[in-house]
Each structure stands twice: as C-alpha cells, then as structure tokens.
Amino acid sequence: MLKTFQFSDISHTPYQRHIGTASEEIITRDAFNAATTEITAWEGYKPTPLHSLESLAAELGIGDIFYKDEGPRFGLGSFKALGGAYAAGKVLQRELTKKLDIPVTLADIRNGRYASEAKEITLVSATDGNHGRSLAWGAQRFGATCKIYIHKGVSEGRAEAMRQLGANVIRIDGDYDASVHLARKEADQNGWFVVSDTSWEGYVDPPLDVMAGYGVMTNEITDQLKTPPTHIFLQGGVGGLAASVCSALRQHWGQDTPRVIIVEPNLAACLFESARKDTVTTVEINEETMMAGLSCGEPSPIGWKILREEASDFIQITDELVAPSMRLLANPIGDDPFIEGGESAVAGLAAVISIALNPKLKDLLGVNEKSKVLVIGSEGATDKALYEKIMANE
Ligand SMILES: Cc1ncc(COP(=O)(O)O)c(C=O)c1O
Numbered sequence: 001m002l003k004t005f006q007f008s009d010i011s012h013t014p015y016q017r018h019i020g021t022a023s024e025e026i027i028t029r030d031a032f033n034a035a036t037t038e039i040t041a042w043e044g045y046k047p048t049p050l051h052s053l054e055s056l057a058a059e060l061g062i063g064d065i066f067y068k069d070e071g072p073r074f075g076l077g078s079f080k081a082l083g084g085a086y087a088a089g090k091v092l093q094r095e096l097t098k099k100l101d102i103p104v105t106l107a108d109i110r111n112g113r114y115a116s117e118a119k120e121i122t123l124v125s126a127t128d129g130n131h132g133r134s135l136a137w138g139a140q141r142f143g144a145t146c147k148i149y150i151h152k153g154v155s156e157g158r159a160e161a162m163r164q165l166g167a168n169v170i171r172i173d174g175d176y177d178a179s180v181h182l183a184r185k186e187a188d189q190n191g192w193f194v195v196s197d198t199s200w201e202g203y204v205d206p207p208l209d210v211m212a213g214y215g216v217m218t219n220e221i222t223d224q225l226k227t228p229p230t231h232i233f234l235q236g237g238v239g240g241l242a243a244s245v246c247s248a249l250r251q252h253w254g255q256d257t258p259r260v261i262i263v264e265p266n267l268a269a270c271l272f273e274s275a276r277k278d279t280v281t282t283v284e285i286n287e288e289t290m291m292a293g294l295s296c297g298e299p300s301p302i303g304w305k306i307l308r309e310e311a312s313d314f315i316q317i318t319d320e321l322v323a324p325s326m327r328l329l330a331n332p333i334g335d336d337p338f339i340e341g342g343e344s345a346v347a348g349l350a351a352v353i354s355i356a357l358n359p360k361l362k363d364l365l366g367v368n369e370k371s372k373v374l375v376i377g378s379e380g381a382t383d384k385a386l387y388e389k390i391m392a393n394e
Contacts, residue, residue, distance in 0.1 A: 002059065002328075002353065009318040010354040011266070012361060015275045020309045023250035026302055027208060032215035032248055035086055038106045039216045042085075042141075048072050048217070050224040055334025057373075060356035064372040066229060067329075067349065068221055071340055071380020076137055078293070078342070078379035079217050079241065080130035080197070085138030086213035087195050087206045092118050092142055094205075095193065115143040122147060122192040126179035128237075128292045129158035130344075130382060131197045131210075136167035147192065149179040153288035153295065157383045175285045177297050198238040198300040207300060211244035218248035221374070229374040231367065232258045233315075233348035236271040237296040239303030241378065246310040258374065259312050261365065263351040265289035266316040270299045271307065275314040280304045290319045290386075293344035293379065313365060321350035323390045328353075329377075330391060341377045342387065348375035 039045065049072070053065040070079040089109045096104040096114050108114060122145040125135050132148040139146035146167040150159055151174060159169050172179050180198065187194045199207040232249065234242035242262055249257045262271050267289040273281040285297045325346035329339040341349075352373055355361045367373065381387035 002357065009321050010351060010358070010361070011316045012364070013272060013276055013314050014364070015311055015314055017310065017312060018308050022306045022309045023247040026306055027211050027215070027244060027247050029251055031208065031212040032219075032251070035209070035212035036216050036219055038089065038110075039082055039086055039213060041110070042074070044074055046072075047220040047224070050221060051337050051339060053332070053336045055332065055336045056328070059333055060353065061369050062352070062356055062367060062373055063370050065349075065352060066225065066372070066374045067339065067377050068217065068374070069339055069341070069377045069380075070217065070345070071342075071377065074137070076133055077382040078130040079214060079376070080134045081137065082134070082213040082216050083197055083210035083240070084125070084131045084134030084195060085141065087209035088123055088135055088138030088144065089142055090209040091123060091193050091195055091206060092121060092144055095121055109142050112143060118143040119145060121145065122190070123195045124183050124187045124192045125149070125195050125197075126176065126183040127154070128176055128295055129154055130293055130379060132162050132167065133158070133165065135195050136162045136165035140166045149183040151176050151179045153292065155292070155383045155386060157385050158292075161382075175288070175297070176295055177285070197240050198296070198298070199302040201301070204302055207240060207302060211240050211303070214241060214244040215248045218245050218252075222249070222252045225374070228253045228256045229258045229372040231261060231365070231371055232374045233261045233263050233351050234376060235291070235294055235344060235347035235378060236262045236264045237294045238298065238300040239271050239307055240300050241376070242311070243300070243303035243306035245376065247306050250310060259366070260310050261313040261315060261351070262307065262311050263315045263317060263347045265291045265294050265347070266318050268295045268297055269316045270297050271304070272314040272316050274299050274304055275311070278308075290322055291344045291347055294347060315351050317347060317350050317354065321354060322346060323393070325350040325353065326387070326390050327393070339377065340380050340387070342379035342382050345377040345379045349377070
C-alpha cells in the first residue's frame with residue numbers, strides 16, 4: 001500500500017519564523033473561550049475522536065501518529081461546522097444589538113428570541129463547500145436568510161447539501177477567489193452581510209470569529225492528548241484553520257508547542273509562496289486540485305500574521321497522494337481504526353507518509369521513532385459520490 005507514495009510528489013521549504021506575540025493577540029484567549037462556551041452549548045455538540053494510528057506509525061518508524069477525525073462534527077462532515085455557524089451567530093448578535101439598540105446575547109440568537117428580526121438579515125459567503133455548509137446551517141438555526149456563492153469546481157453534491165440547509169446557492173464560472181469577490185460586491189450593493197472565513201483589508205471580524213470557533217477542536221485535542229506532540233501537520237487553504245490551531249496550541253503549551261508544518265496542494269500553494277517571499281503572496285489557480293477545501297490562491301492576511309510566527313516548514317503535495325491516503329484510512333494497517341477521510345482531510349497524513357519514506361526529508365524535519373505527530377482529518381466524506389469513486393479506485 002505504501003508503495004504508491006512517491007518521493008517526487010512533495011516539495012519542502014524551511015521557514016525562519018518571526019518573533020512576536022500574534023498567537024496571543026490576534027485570536028485572544030477570551031475570544032477562544034467565548035466561542036467554546038457558546039458552541040459547546042449547541043444541541044448535538046460532542047467532541048470528535050482523536051485516533052492513534054499505531055500500526056501505521058510503527059511501519060513508518062514514527063513514535064505515534066494521531067489523527068483528529070472531524071468527519072462526525074455536528075453531522076456536517078467537517079471542522080468548518082464550528083466556524084461559519086458561530087460567525088453567523090456573532091454577526092446577528094452585533095447587527096441586532098445595533099439595530100434594536102439593546103444588548104442582544106448569543107443565547108438570545110440561539111434561542112430564537114429575535115427570529116423575526118433575524119429573518120430580515122441576509123448572510124452571504126463564497127465557499128468551496130464546507131464553510132458554506134456551516135454558514136447555511138448556522139443561518140437556518142438562527143433564522144437568518146443565506147446566500148452562498150460557489151465556483152465552477154464545487155461538486156453538485158456539495159451544492160445540494162447547502163440547498164438542503166435552506167441556502168440560495170449561486171454558481172459562478174470563475175474560481176474560488178472570483179466567487180469571494182462577487183459575494184463581496186453583491187453584499188455591498190444589497191446591504192447583505194458577508195460572513196467569510198478569509199480576511200481582507202478592513203474586514204476582519206467574521207474571519208476572526210470563524211477562527212475562534214475552530215478553537216473548540218483544538219481544545220478537544222489538548223484534552224485528548226495531555227502531552228504535546230512533537231510535530232503538527234496542518235493543511236492550508238486560506239490559512240484560517242492552521243492559524244487558529246497553532247495559536248491555540250501556543251496559548252496552551254507555550255514553549256512546548258509542536259513544530260508546525262503547513263501542507264498545501266501544489267496547485268494552490270499560496271502559503272508556501274508567501275513563506276518563500278516572506279510576505280502575503282497570491283498565486284493563480286490554473287487547475288483545480290481534488291483537495292477542494294484547499295483550493296485557495298489568496299492567503300487570509302490575519303491568518304498569515306500568525307503563521308509567519310508559528311510555522312517552521314511549508315510543504316506542497318500533489319493530487320496523486322490523495323486517493324492512496326484515503327484508501328489507506330479506509331483499509332487500515334494492523335489494528336488501526338477504519339476512518340472515512342475526505343480529500344482535504346488527508347493532506348497532512350499524505351505529507352507525513354511521504355516524509356517518512358524520504359530519509360533526507362525525514363532527517364530535515366526531525367521525524368523519527370521518538371516523534372509524536374498530529375494531523376487534522378479536517379473532513380469526512382463530504383462528497384459521497386467522489387468518495388465512493390476513490391474507494392473503488394476508478
Ligand atoms: C476540509 C477542509 N480542510 C481544510 C480547509 C482549509 O482551511 P483554511 O481555508 O482555513 O486554511 C478547508 C477549507 O475550506 C476545508 O474545507
């Protein structure tokens with residue numbers, strides 16, 4: 001099974017981290033705590049599992065591989081359930097407080113106290129699937145109206161999942177970044193509220209709320225692990241997930257926080273390029289990667305501010321590694337558990353396997369039999385049809 005992982009499918013750049021306090025100041029401890037208090041009060045909240053892939057780790061000569069499986073998250077299939085829905089509640093809270101001129105709480109929003117007022121508010125976002133699903137779910141829960149912009153590469157299965165949650169889904173001809181720009185433009189013209197998982201100049205509150213929401217997952221990890229891992233491999237789209245996780249880990253473990261390695265598809269490696277140029281850098285997407293959640297050409301500037309201080313390595317992988325990694329999770333080695341992981345979920349694991357099979361990279365990254373490696377399985381089979389096709393090896 002491991003033979004299918006090619007050394008040539010990976011490239012690495014080390015990064016000289018900047019010294020600073022971004023991990024404390026951008027998403028504060030208070031922001032993480034507030035998000036955790038709210039989200040853990042939602043109906044259906046349950047921590048997701050953290051699996052130890054002991055047999056795979058032994059085969060690769062690594063101490064431990066931990067896989068945080070976000071597939072079961074709120075029945076929505078990905079960690080994104082935490083971010084968009086929480087940010088939806090926060091936007092409604094801010095807007096209704098302003099409009100009604102009384103302090104509105106998140107519990108008021110959650111309990112439908114201002115449902116008729118919430119219905120008049122339209123929340124919009126661009127998405128490659130998972131963020132939009134979370135926003136649509138949040139808007140439905142809180143009674144707001146929701147419009148979602150998707151690009152030409154988003155599968156019909158993912159679009160339908162958002163329609164099922166009551167969203168009006170608008171498909172455009174361009175790529176992810178074009179859908180972000182259109183959502184912004186139409187929101188400006190119509191008085192709608194953008195709830196984006198990425199930031200831009202003058203627009204930071206909702207993406208900060210989104211990243212604070214992801215902290216629930218990191219909190220669970222630190223509870224489940226007790227002692228810090230040595231390495232964490234974090235997949236990057238706009239960098240929101242990675243930035244949130246490494247801030248929360250730094251806040252929790254301080255100096256003992258793990259070495260942070262960012263993993264992206266080579267077809268959308270904007271964080272890798274940002275590291276090489278040491279400044280936020282946009283890349284053009286000429287071809288869609290099958291890791292749909294990671295197909296982003298523009299980093300989130302607030303995410304980058306954290307990653308430039310926390311990430312030590314940046315890696316690009318090719319799409320060829322994705323299907324073998326998904327099949328490996330579904331047909332595990334030895335006593336490892338069966339895991340249903342989606343295309344974007346396995347990026348970190350694919351990188352770990354490729355590195356473990358490459359003595360030079362293994363040495364460079366300090367991965368050995370003493371290492372405890374953590375990866376985030378950020379989604380389950382969020383596109384069932386594609387998942388089945390991959391399993392059938394078609
Ligand atoms: C399943 C999955 N994993 C990872 C990511 C990357 O998150 P970010 O764009 O915050 O870097 C996404 C983004 O949509 C995703 O859907």
